[in-house]
Each structure stands twice: as structure tokens, then as C-alpha cells.
Amino acid sequence: MRTALALAAAMIAGLVVSPTATAAVPSTDTAELAYHWAPVHYQDTDDSNASADYLSPIDFDGNWTGRDNWENQAKQKQNLRGAAYYSVTENADFYYLLYGFFHPRDWSDWNPLEEHENDMEGVLVVVQKGGEWGTLRAMVTVAHRDFYSYTPSGSPFTSGQENIDGTLLTTTHDGVARPSTFQEAKGHGLYRWDGKDFPGGDGVVYYPTRGAGEVPSGGNDRRVGYQLIDIFAEGGLWAHRDAPATFHSWGTFSGDNGADNAANAPWGWDDHNDKPGRGELATDPARVIRDYFANAGAQSSTYVRNQYR
Template sequence: MFPYGKKMIAAIACALTFASFAPFQSAHAAGMSASDQAALAGYWSPVLYQDVGANPEADIPVPVNFDGDWSALNSWDNIGNYAKGSSLPLNPSVYWSLVETETHYYISYDFFYAAHDPKGSLGDHENDMEGIMLTIRKAGTEKEDGTTVTNPNGEIELVLMPRHAKLGMYAPASGASYEPGLDTVYYDDTFTVENHATGKHIPVYSAQNDEYYTESEGDFGHALKPYNGGGAKGDTGYVFQWGGAGSAAGNMNASDNWEAKLGDFDDSKRMNYQLIPLETSLWPLRNDFTLNLWSSYGTFLGDDGKDNAANTPWGWSFEGYRDLGSGRMLYDPAGFVDALFDGLGQFSTVYLTNPYSG
């Protein structure tokens, strides 16, 4: 069994700020502060290229309680109240979580949608949560090739993106990558990183609902993959990003943003999303079955389309890797990566910051 360091975070800073992080020194280093976690989550936050279809409000990532309550049984019913022309605020939002070992940060970004509604009927279900996980080597640690990371905020070595219960695996477009450790492990593609004043950001594509669930590339129902510059289907998409410390989140129902920001992934029209810490928002409710939120641990209630078909990160497991356990990418990401890959270089499974281990 892997040893876990359990550090409960009292609060997350309202304004995200940059920080530099000390190089790896010893197994007894303290876990990260709440403000340092938030700053690192902002620094590595993705740029989201969100395709939208005929009902774009259901293609916008929002908080689970976007409608003012924690019921998952009315998400599909209520999202239409926030469509174009509404005076209600609809704020693009991204959940983040961070786990730290002696050698790596594992930062996840999760996107919640009120409905998974591709064309046809077999793929419909209320609620939808998709996400990505970045494996980031810490400054001062040695890679497999013998070089040492010098960027104080680390270096991305791997990105995992679940796609409809399958696990997409992506290597850096430049630089060394891990070696597959199992016969079933292979890289789907590569990812790139944009450099901005706010940090380093991976461009990520999210598919629209308005596509058949049998679409050949699997690009339906908010499936995620690295964005390759191919544009939005029908020239109808939005680009969302974190705007930096102290920036305000956008509102789809303000300033005619539904039309003004719509385009063929026009980077000049980027809108800000808000970053929400998973640890202090949704995670504390995980065992509260007095709410109309869960059908079981890690699974949302839902009664439109297929019942109870959407999972949270602590309920995720993946085709071909079920034996690694549900939720392991969240609560034991180092063990998860270690089980899938070889050639990891200096690699520790000793956790310094892990609020999801218990």
C-alpha cells in the first residue's frame, strides 16, 4: 500500500496568484499551502475550445449548482432557463484538484455539463462530468534522460483525458515521454502548450452535444482531446480560458455574449472561466445522500435519458483498466500512472498533499 500524506486545507484563496515552488529536497517536505495550490492550478489551467450545437447552453461547462440548488434531478430541466435571452447568469466554470508527491504534481480539471444529449437516443443522460489530468514533474527532479527540471512551476510529462469511459493518453509534442508499461497502453496523440503571461496552458477541445453518438472519432457529448487547430463544427464554438489572478468570470447572458463571442474558435473572442476548487465545493458533499445529488457514491442522480449515468472523478474507471479501481486517478494518481507506464525517471509515490486519500 502506498503511504499517503493527508493535509486538510482550511480555505482556498479567492484571488489566484503566481508562486514559485521549491525544488525537490526530501521525503519530509511539507505539503503545499492552499494559496500555492490555487496559483499552480491557474498557471497550468487549460484553454477550452468548446464546440456547441443547437442548444448551446447545454454545451457550456457550469457549476453543478448552476441553478441555485444541489439537486441533480433538475439539471436538464433547468438549463433551458439559462439559454440565450435569459437574464439569469450562466458562468463558464472549471473544477480543479491537486495532489502532490515528492516528485510530481497531479492537477485535474473537470467540466460539468447539465445534459449529455447527442443526436439519437442511446447516449442521452442527465448531467455529464468530463476531465483531464496533468502529470507535472516538479522543479529539481530528474527525468529519465538524466536532465533536471528547472522551471519552478514544473514540466508536463503526461496528459490523461477520459473519453466516454475510455482513457485517452497524450504525450508531449516535443520532449521525451513515458514508456507504455502494459500491452494495452498506447498514446492516442500528442499535446502542445501555450505560453502566456498567466502561465502555460494546454489547448483542449470539447465536443458538442449536437452530433450522433456513433460519430467516427467519438467527438460527441463533451468528449475531450487536445485541440489541433481544426476549428469548430459549423463555425459555432467558444474559447474559454482562465483570465489570471483577480479576473472576473464571464457570463454567457451578459453583453450579448452568445452571439458576440461565437465563432470558428476565434482566439480574439476568448472569455474567462472561473476556477472552482473541487476540494471545498463538490468533494465535501460526496457522502451527503440527503441531497438529490447522488444515486450512489461517485454517481449523480439523473432521470432524463438513461438514469444515473454520469460519474464524478471519484467514480471514474476506464475500459481495460477496471482492475485499477474506481476513482484512483483522483485519490492515487501516482500509483495509477506507475501502473500504466515505465520509464518514469525519478518518481515518488509518497504523498505530501492529498485531500482525496480518505
């Protein structure tokens, strides 16, 4: 009898604390949520060194040393498997899904002063809770020292302290209309995909996969799988946040080709002239959305999940 009463009490307690949770997607199922909303990623390539524009894990060369990635990119092209690092942060009303795309080089074919070892830029996808997977409302992309904001058709979000930079387009993959992102060759600034072909006609289209990432067959491969890697996986990126071989300082990768120590992880991303602070796109995404958008609902910084904190 005590067991039955305890079970009933637990069930009642669960009903009391969970009215704001998404109906059919448990909050703990972050991997499936991240896969569902993972972008179809249009990566431009430059044919003078196309493999330098391929996505890869940070440890593609078998180590977490930041100062040998430039050299090993050229030596280990077979290991440049598509990858994106992700995290899921949530409050009572929204999911904030962050995706970071890594390249071993930020490079130039004519100006070495613009180059640096390691490069990670990315996107924050904002999903309002409700229904099976929630509803896509906005995304904010990272392009060098600037952020860009976009909304899909039908989103109630409007311009806030920053103007909306365009309409978010989607590409259907695995039965899901996904955000579509575009990344430049060489410098790898990340924006929304505008529906057009690649500049110069060559590029790689990456699709999220639940399996291992794939190496493009060349600089104009239009279907390549990329793996989703949890930023907070045991022994992963966040676990190395204080490792001097990987990071020069908080949120800044260690690198010694071109400009030293010039690339940032998500908790080091910063728009150089906007109000949100350094790293807040990852650590306090609701704060960024409050600034960037109006009519955006309850963007509370009281989180039910925020592993950066």
C-alpha cells in the same frame, strides 16, 4: 536566548524535511499552481442547442440538486458561467492537477436514448517538480468510458501498458504555455486539442481566470473566462459527496433525464477496459501514470498531499 535557539532549530528542521519541494512554489499554494497549469479549453458547440454545451458550475441554478439541472439549463442560460473543478495531489516528485468540466446535460439532437442529466469529464495534468512551476510531462483525458494519454514534445515519458495517443499541444495565455484540451459537443468526450478549428466552424474557447467565470455571448465565442473551483472548498463538491440530492451513489451524480444516474464525479471516473480502478485518476494518480507510461520517473503512491484520502 531560548527563543533564538528554538527558531534556529525550527529552521534546521525545515531544511531537513524539504529538499524535494519545488524551489519557488510552496506546496500549499495550490490555487496558484492550479491556475498556472489550467488548460485553454476548446469546447465544440452544436448550433441546435449551443447553450447545452456551455460549461457551468454544478450549482449554477442555486442548489446542489442533481435532478433539476436538465430543466434549469434551458431556463437559466444566463447562469451558465464558465467553470472547472480542480484538485492538486502531490508526491515528492510530481504534481497531479486534475480538472473536471461540468455540463448540465449530455444530450443528443436525434437519439434520446443517448442522453442523460449532468455530465462531468476532465483531464489529469502531470507536472514534474523543479524550478519555479515545474515541468509539464503528460496529461490523461476522460472521454466517456475511456482514458486517453498525451505527452508534450520533449517529455521523457514513453508508452507503457497503454500507447500514447498523441502529442499534447499548448496555447499561451497570461504568459504561460498551457495544455490545450478539446471537448465534443453534446456527448462532451474530452481529448487533447489537435490545433484545428472546430468541426462545423463554431465553438467556445475558454481561458482560465482568477475571477468569476463568464457566460459565452453565443455558440461561437472565442474568448470566455472560466473560474477555477476547488473540489475541496468548504461546502463544495467533495463536501456533498454523500448528499443524496447530489449523488445517487459513491461518485455517481443523481439524475433522472434520459439514462438515470449516468454521470460521474472524478472519484467515479473509470476506463472500462484498463487496469487502474474506478476513481484512481483522482485518488491515486501516480498508480495510473505507472500503468500508462514508461520512463516516467518516481511515480510513488506515497503522497505528501492527497485530500481524496
